[in-house]
Amino acid sequence: MIFEQLPAGGDRNFAYLLADASGREAALVDPAGNTEALLARVRDQRLDLLYVVNTHGHFDHSAGNAAVQAATGAKLVRFDPRARRTATEIGVRDGDELPLGRRTLRFLHTPGHSPDSLCILCGNKLLTGDTLFVGKVGGTGYGEDAREEYESLHRKLLVLPDEIEVYPGHDVGLTPSSTIGHERRTNPFLLRKTFAAFLELKRNWLEYKREHGIA
Numbered sequence: 001m002i003f004e005q006l007p008a009g010g011d012r013n014f015a016y017l018l019a020d021a022s023g024r025e026a027a028l029v030d031p032a033g034n035t036e037a038l039l040a041r042v043r044d045q046r047l048d049l050l051y052v053v054n055t056h057g058h059f060d061h062s063a064g065n066a067a068v069q070a071a072t073g074a075k076l077v078r079f080d081p082r083a084r085r086t087a088t089e090i091g092v093r094d095g096d097e098l099p100l101g102r103r104t105l106r107f108l109h110t111p112g113h114s115p116d117s118l119c120i121l122c123g124n125k126l127l128t129g130d131t132l133f134v135g136k137v138g139g140t141g142y143g144e145d146a147r148e149e150y151e152s153l154h155r156k157l158l159v160l161p162d163e164i165e166v167y168p169g170h171d172v173g174l175t176p177s178s179t180i181g182h183e184r185r186t187n188p189f190l191l192r193k194t195f196a197a198f199l200e201l202k203r204n205w206l207e208y209k210r211e212h213g214i215a
């Protein structure tokens, strides 16, 4: 399998290139920033880009959609509660899968940071967008969106095995990637066992960071 974590401008955004090495079928997740550099990775490896996938619609994860689609003919894959399909788009819902050569992309709907947030599982790799970062979680307000994020983290992500590798949408942690097990054991937000405690940490995050020397 070809798997690349690529800088994508913005606030230390990551794009991801996944491909089945035998069939050359590829997916590019969250293109933004210097899309020419991302497209060069596709061309240089002679990949057949089937999908442009957005973990959510925020501009810093989707600004390159049109340029990449125009250059490759790839279909845009994003969350759609009605799972509509057109000539250029594939809407996906929780649990949907798409083939990528002999591999499979599985989509988990993880609302919270945004209503359309998706995480993408391919083999033992989980792309978490802005739902889960290394050592923290995606930004929300303090209302229903925070509760949705808490539920998404616990019901969709923490049910996965420890060895699943975590690849976030921004490089904001001590390391650019992690595992479900490491986050389960160390991520202060995931160590909060009730929504009230999770919310309290969100409210006091700046103070917590200062106290614990987190950048």
Ligand SMILES: [Fe+2]
Binding pocket: 056, 058, 113, 130
């Ligand atoms: Fe975002």
